[in-house]
Amino acid sequence: MNEKDIITLIKTQFASAKLEWVEAPSGDNYLVVPSEALRDVVKYIKETEALYFDYLVNLSAFDATEHIEVTYHFYSYTHRHKLVLKVKAVRLNGEVPTITDLYGTANFQEREVFDLLGVRFASHPNLARILLPPDFKGHPLLKDYQEEAQYNGIETTRASLL
Amino acid sequence: MTESNQPEKVFKTEEMVLNMGPQHPSTHGVLRFELTTDGEVMTKAVPDIGYLHRGIEKLAETVGYVGFMPYTDRIDYVSAMTANQGYAMAVEKLAGIEVTRRAELLRCTASELNRISSHLVGVGSFGLDMGASTPFVHALRERETINDLLESLCGARLTYNYVRIGGVSHDLPTGFIDKAMVFLNHFEPIVGELNRLLSDNKIFIERLANIGVISKEDAINYGLVGPNLRGSGVKFDVRRDEPYSVYPELDFNIPVGLGKAGTLGDCFDRYYVRVEEMRESAKIVRQCLLKLKDLPEGDIMGKVPRKIKPxxxxxLVKVESSRGEMAYWIVSDGSDNPLRLHCRTGSFTSMGIIEKLSRGMMIADLVALIGSFDIVAPEVDR
Structure with a gap:
């Protein structure tokens, strides 16, 4: 199925939800989904036979200064088509529903997004830091992140040797 | 008999929590597992990752597009060439840069040679994990020749930094094609020899057959990629299904798991896919070299702007790395530096399925499971 048909199908199914299809001038196009509709949309695209997005390629996010854009890349091994979904989360502890129960691979990837960008995935089974140590403060991939001067008593900067 | 001598009073029967790693020979790097065990059998094994997290993605936001290339080597140091290529392809797609045919052929040759060397490490060290130390030495001997070849090509033996945005850094040195051909002629029979030494070894097979069976559905659901996915019988390869570079014009097969030793999707299937892939990669290198021989001298760099500002x-660009599909996600805001760069790696996602598979597994089999995923720890943590 091509991109246009996929979007038409999703949009007719979720006519009441405010879905916004963005055709980017360069790079990938994407569908912005409100976070309350995310689970229903993902469930729909996973279970509908014509779409059957069985593989979550990538779940990541970036700090767009006014909000955090959590991005989902889906792929279907059966139909060989792809889809990009985006959810805008509030900066600092914004909540997005988890999709761990739908895609096993989402578990670790959601933890990574939480760890590095501070997005909270509601009802995630174990939303703990994954790459950084548990006592780490802050979320380093936020644009306004300031590195602490010390970590466990160790200086994080050092004077130039020259 | 007094009461204190009763067996249930003497033996403790609660579950024991055991640390495996972070320093452990079979975790292939710094990686820790928290095992909850009942005797030799685990009730679960929870991976604890992040020991090698170097914040590469944060660095990318400050070093710029060209400056990030050497960092991609460090994401997966066993297969740096494919990591280089994936990143270059992502930037090229975003910035609309064309790559010359000669450069594409050079990239393909280098990547496939690197795939062979990576699989040699994977297969050899897997044997080592299972207690077979001789095949490892044989595998590494072959890898040395590939390292020599790639050194003559780009000057580095491990972290190549060979691929450039828009092309590659060096053209073929004199005599490279002949030397590589001599190696391929020597190497192709070696795969059979490795099979006789390892793949057909009854002890080795018994250690792997029917262990860590992953169904097709689970493999897809947990996002396994590359040989791990194909080991479960899913015939998907980025090189064939979402072709890039010169792969559409090359003739090669996609080996999948067949349940040769026991069940489809067990550790042996994942291992054997790698062995078969070495043969296919050798085939690809041969074709690329012949094409390069016929190709007149030409540019190895396309037209690249002085300052790359996509x-x-x-x-999101996918590349078939030695450890399977590697995806680079780059967000650009039109400036010199990426707004966000994310690298989705196969080793990271394969960590997610271990807890599920480990239930009821023996501790010794966990080693087989981790080995069969061919994990590279820096790729897990980035």
Missing amino acids: PKGEV
Whole structure:
């Protein structure tokens, strides 16, 4: 199925939800989904036979200064088509529903997004830091992140040797 | 008999929590597992990752597009060439840079040679994990020749930094094609020899057959990629299904798991896919070398602007690395530096399925499971 048909199908199914299809001038196009509709949309695209997005390629996010854009890349091994979904989360502890129960691979990837960008995935089974140590403060991939001067008593900067 | 001598009073029967790693020979790097065990059998094994997290993605936001290339080597140091290529392809797609045919052929040759060397490490060290130390030495001997070849090509033996945005850094040195051909002629029979030494070894097979069976559905659901996915019988390879570079014009097969030793999707299937892939990669290198021989001298770099400033937008580009599909997600805001760069790696996602598979597994079999995923720890943590 091509991109246009996929979007038409999703949009007719979720006519009441405010879905916004963005055709980017360069790079990938994407569908912005409100976070309350995310689970229903993902469930729909996973279970509908014509779409059957069985593989979550990538779940990541970036700090767009006014909000955090959590991005989902889906792929279907059966139909060989792809889809990009985006959810805008509030900066600092914004909540997005988890999709761990739908895609096993989402578990670790959601933890990574939480760890590095501070997005909270509601009802995630174990939303703990994954790459950084548990006592780490802050979320380093936020644009306004300031590195602490010390970590466990160790200086994080050092004077130039020259 | 007094009461204190009763067996249930003497033996403790509660579950024991055991640390495996972070320093452990079979975790292939710094990686820790928290095992909850009942005797030799585990009730679960929870991976604890992040020991090698170097914040590469944060660095990318400050070093710029060209400056990030050497960092991609460090994402997966066993297969740096494919990591280089994937990143270059992502930036090229975003910035609309064309790559010359000669450069594409050079990239393909280098990547496939690197795939062979990576699989040699994977297969050899897997044997080592299972207690077979001789095949490892044989595998590494072959890898040395590939390292020599790639050193003559780009000057480095491990972290190549060979691929450039828009092309490659060096053209073929004199005599490279002949030397590589001599190696391929020597190497192709070696795969059979490795099979006789390892793949057909009854002890080795018994250690792997029917262990860590992953169904097709689970493999897809947990996002396994590359040989791990194909080991479960899913015939998907980025090189064939979402072709890039010169792969559409090359003739090669996609080996999948067949349940040769026991069940489809067990550790042996994942291992054997790698062995078969070495043969296919050798085939690809041979074809590329013949094409390069016929190709007249030409540019190895396309037209690249002095300062790479991709337009606003984002792109996800997949490349078939030695450890399977590697995806680079780059978000550009139109400036010199990426707004966000994310690298989705196969080793990271394969960590997610271990807890599920480990239930009821023996501790010794966990070693087989981790080995069969061919994990590279820096790729897990980035």
